[in-house]
Amino acid sequence: MARIVQKFGGTSVADTDRIKAVAQRVKAEVDAGHQVAVVLSAMSGVTNQLVDYVTKMSPLYDAREYDTVVASGEQITVGLLAIGLQDIGIQARSWLGWQVPIRTDGMHGKARIKAVETEEMERRLAASEVLVVAGFQGLGPRNRITTLGRGGSDTSAVALAAALKADRCDIYTDVDGVYTADPRIVTKARKLEKITYEEMLEMASVGAKVLQTRSVELAMKQKVRVQVRSSYSDEPGTLIVDEDEIVEHELVSGIAYSRDEAKITLVGVPDRPGIAAAIFGPLAETSINVDMIVQNVSHDGKTTDLTFTVTTADFDRTIAVLEGKKSELKYAKLLSDKNVAKISVIGVGMRSHAGIAQRMFMALAEKSINIQVISTSEIKVSVLIGEEYTELAVRALHTAYGLDAA
Amino acid sequence: MARIVQKFGGTSVADTDRIKAVAQRVKAEVDAGHQVAVVLSAMSGVTNQLVDYVTKMSPLYDAREYDTVVASGEQITVGLLAIGLQDIGIQARSWLGWQVPIRTDGMHGKARIKAVETEEMERRLAASEVLVVAGFQGLGPRNRITTLGRGGSDTSAVALAAALKADRCDIYTDVDGVYTADPRIVTKARKLEKITYEEMLEMASVGAKVLQTRSVELAMKQKVRVQVRSSYSDEPGTLIVDEDEIVEHELVSGIAYSRDEAKITLVGVPDRPGIAAAIFGPLAETSINVDMIVQNVSHDGKTTDLTFTVTTADFDRTIAVLEGKKSELKYAKLLSDKNVAKISVIGVGMRSHAGIAQRMFMALAEKSINIQVISTSEIKVSVLIGEEYTELAVRALHTAYGLDAA
Numbered sequence: 001m002a003r004i005v006q007k008f009g010g011t012s013v014a015d016t017d018r019i020k021a022v023a024q025r026v027k028a029e030v031d032a033g034h035q036v037a038v039v040l041s042a043m044s045g046v047t048n049q050l051v052d053y054v055t056k057m058s059p060l061y062d063a064r065e066y067d068t069v070v071a072s073g074e075q076i077t078v079g080l081l082a083i084g085l086q087d088i089g090i091q092a093r094s095w096l097g098w099q100v101p102i103r104t105d106g107m108h109g110k111a112r113i114k115a116v117e118t119e120e121m122e123r124r125l126a127a128s129e130v131l132v133v134a135g136f137q138g139l140g141p142r143n144r145i146t147t148l149g150r151g152g153s154d155t156s157a158v159a160l161a162a163a164l165k166a167d168r169c170d171i172y173t174d175v176d177g178v179y180t181a182d183p184r185i186v187t188k189a190r191k192l193e194k195i196t197y198e199e200m201l202e203m204a205s206v207g208a209k210v211l212q213t214r215s216v217e218l219a220m221k222q223k224v225r226v227q228v229r230s231s232y233s234d235e236p237g238t239l240i241v242d243e244d245e246i247v248e249h250e251l252v253s254g255i256a257y258s259r260d261e262a263k264i265t266l267v268g269v270p271d272r273p274g275i276a277a278a279i280f281g282p283l284a285e286t287s288i289n290v291d292m293i294v295q296n297v298s299h300d301g302k303t304t305d306l307t308f309t310v311t312t313a314d315f316d317r318t319i320a321v322l323e324g325k326k327s328e329l330k331y332a333k334l335l336s337d338k339n340v341a342k343i344s345v346i347g348v349g350m351r352s353h354a355g356i357a358q359r360m361f362m363a364l365a366e367k368s369i370n371i372q373v374i375s376t377s378e379i380k381v382s383v384l385i386g387e388e389y390t391e392l393a394v395r396a397l398h399t400a401y402g403l404d405a406a
Numbered sequence: 407m408a409r410i411v412q413k414f415g416g417t418s419v420a421d422t423d424r425i426k427a428v429a430q431r432v433k434a435e436v437d438a439g440h441q442v443a444v445v446l447s448a449m450s451g452v453t454n455q456l457v458d459y460v461t462k463m464s465p466l467y468d469a470r471e472y473d474t475v476v477a478s479g480e481q482i483t484v485g486l487l488a489i490g491l492q493d494i495g496i497q498a499r500s501w502l503g504w505q506v507p508i509r510t511d512g513m514h515g516k517a518r519i520k521a522v523e524t525e526e527m528e529r530r531l532a533a534s535e536v537l538v539v540a541g542f543q544g545l546g547p548r549n550r551i552t553t554l555g556r557g558g559s560d561t562s563a564v565a566l567a568a569a570l571k572a573d574r575c576d577i578y579t580d581v582d583g584v585y586t587a588d589p590r591i592v593t594k595a596r597k598l599e600k601i602t603y604e605e606m607l608e609m610a611s612v613g614a615k616v617l618q619t620r621s622v623e624l625a626m627k628q629k630v631r632v633q634v635r636s637s638y639s640d641e642p643g644t645l646i647v648d649e650d651e652i653v654e655h656e657l658v659s660g661i662a663y664s665r666d667e668a669k670i671t672l673v674g675v676p677d678r679p680g681i682a683a684a685i686f687g688p689l690a691e692t693s694i695n696v697d698m699i700v701q702n703v704s705h706d707g708k709t710t711d712l713t714f715t716v717t718t719a720d721f722d723r724t725i726a727v728l729e730g731k732k733s734e735l736k737y738a739k740l741l742s743d744k745n746v747a748k749i750s751v752i753g754v755g756m757r758s759h760a761g762i763a764q765r766m767f768m769a770l771a772e773k774s775i776n777i778q779v780i781s782t783s784e785i786k787v788s789v790l791i792g793e794e795y796t797e798l799a800v801r802a803l804h805t806a807y808g809l810d811a812a
Contacts, residue, residue: 016462050482056422057486058493065492068500069485072478076456079475080463086471087464094474098504099549143505 002167003035003125007135007157010044011174012231013077016084022231023084025172026130030090037121037131037164039157040081042073047136047150059316063108063287067137067147071097074134074153082132092130095121097137097145102156104138104146110287111138111146112214113155116163125164133160150313151212158215162222169219169226170237171211176230177238178203178210180403181255185391188404192253193236196243199253202346202380216240243348252347252356252401255394259387261291262315263340263372265307266322268332271298279306279329282321288314292342292375292384303332307373309384312338340372341390344382345397357381363400369393408573409441409531413541413563416450417580418637419483422490428637429490431578432536436496443527443537443570445563446487448479453542453556465722469514469693473543473553477503480540480559488538498536501527503543503551508562510544510552516693517544517552518620519561522569531570539566556719557618564621568628575625575632576643577617582636583644584609584616586809587661591797594810598659599642602649605659608752608786622646649754657762658753658807661800665793667697668721669746669778671713672728674738677704685712685735688727694720698748698781698790709738713779715790718744746778747796750788751803763787769806775799 006026013019022038029036041047050070054061078094085092097104100121104111121131135153140146148155154171161169178200179189195203197220204213210228219226219240229237269275280290291309298304310318315338322334350356360381364371369392373384385393398404412432419425428444435442447453456476460467484500491498503510506527510517527537541559546552554561560577567575584606585595601609603626610619616634625632625646635643675681686696697715704710716724721744728740756762763780766787770777775798779790791799804810 016459019463053422053482053486054489057425057489060493061489062492065485065488065500067485068488068502069482072481075478075481076459076475079471079473080459082471082474083460083463083467086468087466094471096474096551145502 001033001035003164004029005037005039005157005161005164005166005169006172007039007153007170008041008172008231009153009174010041010047012172013040013042013081014044016080019077019080020084022081023088023090025231026081026085027088027090030130035125035128037125037133037160037166038081039133039135039153039160040074040077041135041153042077046073046076060320064144067108067145071134071137071145071147074136078132078134085130085132090130091128092132093124094132094134096134098139098143100133102138102159104140104148106141106144106146107287108140108144108146110149111140113138113148113159113218116159118163121164148214149212151215154212154215155218158218158222158224158226161224162218167225169224171226171228172231173210173228174231175210175228176233176235177228178240178254180253181394181398182257185257185394186255186398188398190403190405192238194239194241194246195253196246196348197240198243198379199346199348200240202344202377203254203256250347250403251349251353252345252403253349254346255397255401255403256344256346257390257394258342259390260312261309261340261342261384262312262318263307263309263337263384264318264322265305265335266329266331266333267305267335268303269306270330271302271304275329276306279322282325283310283318286317286321288318288321292373292382294373309340309342309373339387340384341387341393342382342384343390343393343397344380345401346380348379350379350381359400360397363396364393367392367396407439407441409570410435411443411445411563411567411570411572411575412578413445413559413576414447414578414637415559415580416447416453418578419446419448419487420450422486425483425486426490428487429494429496431637432487432491433494433496436536441531441534443531443539443566443572444487445539445541445559445566446480446483447541447559448483452479452482466726470550473514473551477540477543477551477553480542484538484540491536491538496536497534498538499530500538500540502540504545504549506539508544508565510546510554512547512550512552513693514546514550514552516555517546519544519554519565519624522565524569527570554620555618557621560618560621561624564624564628564630564632567630568624573631575630577632577634578637579616579634580637581616581634582639582641583634584646584660586659587800587804588663591663591800592661592804594804596809596811598644600645600647600652601659602652602754603646604649604785605752605754606646608750608783609660609662656753656809657755657759658751658809659755660752661803661807661809662750662752663796663800664748665796666718667715667746667748667790668718668724669713669715669743669790670724670728671711671741672735672737672739673711673741674709675712676736677708677710681735682712685728688731689716689724692723692727694724694727698779698788700779715746715748715779745793746790747793747799748788748790749796749799749803750786751807752786754785756785756787765806766803769802770799773798773802
């Protein structure tokens, strides 16, 4: 007997027929004698609809109320799956974030899980009951609903798997694993049998939407064995594992891209110590994550330009915060551009090989693609380019690093 | 300064523009110096959609999971209104049933409110914060969400008004008051300025969908001054008051109808003491309300036929329960008919006037409408007829009792 956490994303629970199919997948594990906890997302499209309602009510919405609204999506799917399981003879009960409870901090819209209370869950599992847990949501301070940010259900699943000491955490998605690049763009992309936590982390953070970044961080920290697999087949997917489980490394594991980027430039910022803190402090307080940052060399010794990126979801709020602080920050002009994409090359092999970034720059230059911003990490190089070059760049890089399938 | 509870139904919060209009109505009361608690339903159509999902998953659904699913509708509207109020400068916070909490019994799908905890609510009202409370839902035993039955938001509003000792409970709907009959059917129907709690109770219980039955019971018991009024105009609506507030009574106040009825007949039931308890006991245990009941005279001294009605919503479950008990109940045959309607004549004037039922039977006979079942109360006479005669019957009765507008 094993203990398994299964997580199903939005397309896997898109309608009642799909939810019935999920019930069958859960039943298969129960019939095999396993204890099962299931984590669900909202029906695909529902969360977007809810976010749309919120922004229509006010672009500068209260994140506490945003959380109340958007958390309703998972509430629907967990209730329906519990009914679907009971209908085929499986004992099951739904659990919302506040019912478990999954305790989080008070960072509404991007909350972090602090603790998952498992006493009642253990009792139910021991009584052969399937736990159907709402992903994406938790209980924050002062009895308010919190959400974990888009894709947060992955994090819910990994956190639950860690808390319950599950043997496996299977993430069912509409792709059958992790690929060297998005197969919709690169027809020669290959499925990876295994990938390290670190590589997966970089891929998640740069827009490969297979798993939410935090879920991978958490899996790495808690050593949760995660498998990304398809809702539509029984084929094995991609295992996310420790580096030492992978014998032969490729130089680069994958090419990722993200279109959810917006570039903001503050022109003529006073070039004085503490100016970066003055700019980014208010953004951090508003829970806005700033990604790539470039500060130009000061031309006149007095002012400089500062460029950075935020997600398009945070764009309006970022502009509002910066405009509100204009008199304090004393910048001359605010420029912004949403037509950008971030392209990233990822691989643990980079640690021991030189010239990987150079190969990227050359491949993009050959296609006459202008690089606007560069950022690097130990196992990743990212560049910001014009959005219309996204596919061209991803394909060129996939070929340049020898990733194309034979 | 007064304390006001405002309740808005589904069509009043059907989309974000409507919710913004609700925010303006709330603001008007706040600007007038009042303390305001708002109770909301789900967007119109949403609850039906959710119920449809549930029945698609399993017609014999678990009521606890049904409640989890359907309670998500109000969660959306309260969050959106809180955002909308903040957007126009009004302090506001949303409250779900479990957050208030509004404590109920464990009768899932039809729960009754046991207590509304007001300590935190009082504190917020004193701090000039508008309470935006999810209607229809509460917190049952064992930390599960409960719902109060269709139209339960009215009950939530009255219960909140009673608990907060509000001066008024304004129920905003898409009609501008209580009419002598459904104006969509009877063009000569008139709006009533006042109606007694008791009459309103009978009208609600027989399908006049203006207010949920329990909300009227509760208002009567707690002496809550309820006003039914239109979301679209500032005209006064209909006040629901004590009988002694109404000086001149009409004989009959209104004609109501309900199409949500299903007739079930058990043929050849053993005619023995305790048989009714044996039949209706299991239905009551499953929270199925049985309405009109007729037991025929036994022909052979051994068996009899038993006819009763349930709501169409309970129909499938009723059949399932009865078929499950067939060997025990020993009936020969189960007949059922969903094509029936219940027509009711209501008025406190009935208490002191004879012949009111007789006038009803004559009016229906003149139109050749066959009466299938009859039931009476102190201030109401109801008959079950073929559904296709609904409009004809309502119009004929409206005329027969002299209710037609000049």
